Amino acid sequence: MTSDIAIVGAGxxxxxxxxxxxxxxxxxxxxxxxxxxxxxxHPEDVExxxxxxxxxxxxxxxxxxGNLAAQELGVTPKIVSRIEMACSSGSTAxxxxxxxxxxxMIDTAVVVGLEKMTHNPRQANKGLCIVxxxxxxxxxxxxxxxxxxxxxxxxxKEYGTTREQLSMVAVKNHSNAAKNEKAQFHSMGEISLEKxxxxxxxxxxxxxxxxxxxxxxxxxxxxxxxxxxxxxTDQPIWIKGAGQSIEPSLGISNMPxxxxxxxxxxxxxxxxxxxxxxxxxxxxxxxxDCFTIAEIIExxxxxxxxxxxxxxxxxxxxxxxxxxxxxxTSGGLKAKxxxxxxxxxxQIVEIxxxxxxxxxxxxxxxxxxxxxxxxxxxxTHHVVHILSNER
Numbered sequence: 001m002t003s004d005i006a007i008v009g010a011g012x013x014x015x016x017x018x019x020x021x022x023x024x025x026x027x028x029x030x031x032x033x034x035x036x037x038x039x040x041x042h043p044e045d046v047e048x049x050x051x052x053x054x055x056x057x058x059x060x061x062x063x064x065x066g067n068l069a070a071q072e073l074g075v076t077p078k079i080v081s082r083i084e085m086a087c088s089s090g091s092t093a094x095x096x097x098x099x100x101x102x103x104x105m106i107d108t109a110v111v112v113g114l115e116k117m118t119h120n121p122r123q124a125n126k127g128l129c130i131v132x133x134x135x136x137x138x139x140x141x142x143x144x145x146x147x148x149x150x151x152x153x154x155x156x157k158e159y160g161t162t163r164e165q166l167s168m169v170a171v172k173n174h175s176n177a178a179k180n181e182k183a184q185f186h187s188m189g190e191i192s193l194e195k196x197x198x199x200x201x202x203x204x205x206x207x208x209x210x211x212x213x214x215x216x217x218x219x220x221x222x223x224x225x226x227x228x229x230x231x232x233t234d235q236p237i238w239i240k241g242a243g244q245s246i247e248p249s250l251g252i253s254n255m256p257x258x259x260x261x262x263x264x265x266x267x268x269x270x271x272x273x274x275x276x277x278x279x280x281x282x283x284x285x286x287x288x289d290c291f292t293i294a295e296i297i298e299x300x301x302x303x304x305x306x307x308x309x310x311x312x313x314x315x316x317x318x319x320x321x322x323x324x325x326x327x328x329t330s331g332g333l334k335a336k337x338x339x340x341x342x343x344x345x346x347q348i349v350e351i352x353x354x355x356x357x358x359x360x361x362x363x364x365x366x367x368x369x370x371x372x373x374x375x376x377x378x379x380t381h382h383v384v385h386i387l388s389n390e391r
Contacts (some may be wrong), residue, residue: 004226015337018216030218048109055127090344091374091383114218115339133251149203159308177331184337215337241275241386279303344374
């Protein structure tokens with residue numbers, strides 16, 4: 001069994017309204033962005049191809065996208081797999097590729113994720129609305145928006161979290177996106193706290209600036225065995241830990257708690273244990289801020305702060321670029337964008353970029369260990385990865 005797995009290539013496309021490319025062109029662009037960060041790669045090197053795509057059947061009338069990817073990339077891998085786990089499809093695809101290499105089945109894999117949502121927003125929103133339990137919850141008005149609004153209300157009641165603290169998450173992430181040319185809202189620049197707090201209400205207490213957008217975009221990474229890493233790059237980034245856990249629930253009604261995500265805590269515990277690190281060792285993190293309340297809960301359940309203290313964590317500036325633990329340096333889902341199939345992979349790309357010291361204006365000083373967290377549904381599925389620039 002192979003012990004060390006390295007990320008040797010990592011790239012992301014421009015996120016936003018990408019009417020300039022077709023679905024297959026976006027796929028090829030994402031892979032090309034990853035290949036450009038490598039010293040070399042040949043078609044015969046690609047033994048595994050994992051494609052993360054949540055809703056192409058709905059938004060672009062295309063199924064069987066694993067074979068489409070193989071065709072566009074000109075490869076004939078031993079393993080081809082399309083992964084759909086809603087918003088956590090990307091990180092699940094990476095975990096599957098990591099496991100295949102670790103088991104010795106293959107040596108090198110390309111993982112590519114993408115979604116094209118903005119040209120067909122009606123179908124994109126349908127795709128999002130059928131992620132929860134359709135028969136018992138969606139038909140009664142429980143969507144991601146209303147579900148996370150319930151979590152926000154309860155967190156406010158239980159822990160004193162404020163409307164202002166929610167908006168502080170949006171302000172921080174738009175500030176980071178302003179430093180990220182690939183982000184969907186890069187050109188918007190920074191936003192004021194007043195603007196964030198006074199936006200149009202979506203699902204009380206969540207307003208427009210508390211919610212991530214629909215997005216077109218792609219991302220890709222190349223993984224390989226540790227002893228092959230130097231063939232591809234002189235800056236390999238090592239996957240030190242991986243954790244995945246699910247609640248035995250499709251919707252919100254059967255969750256043990258909507259403000260304490262036990263599946264996330266289990267996934268994080270497994271990842272920390274495998275990597276032999278603790279929350280205090282993390283230098284930079286990308287977490288799943290589909291809504292601002294999600295990022296606040298994630299501070300707590302990832303162990304960055306004690307339970308109930310997430311609002312204070314953002315208010316004290318701990319998760320800012322100059323804070324003790326910068327979170328969502330890319331702009332996060334909120335401001336970088338959220339092309340469902342690409343999101344988990346884009347998080348890995350951002351942490352890889354940070355650990356290589358190549359994040360430009362948003363670079364975290366002396367970043368050595370990074371964490372990604374990707375969720376799906378109403379926080380019912382979680383994947384956590386821990387990366388390091390030291391073997």
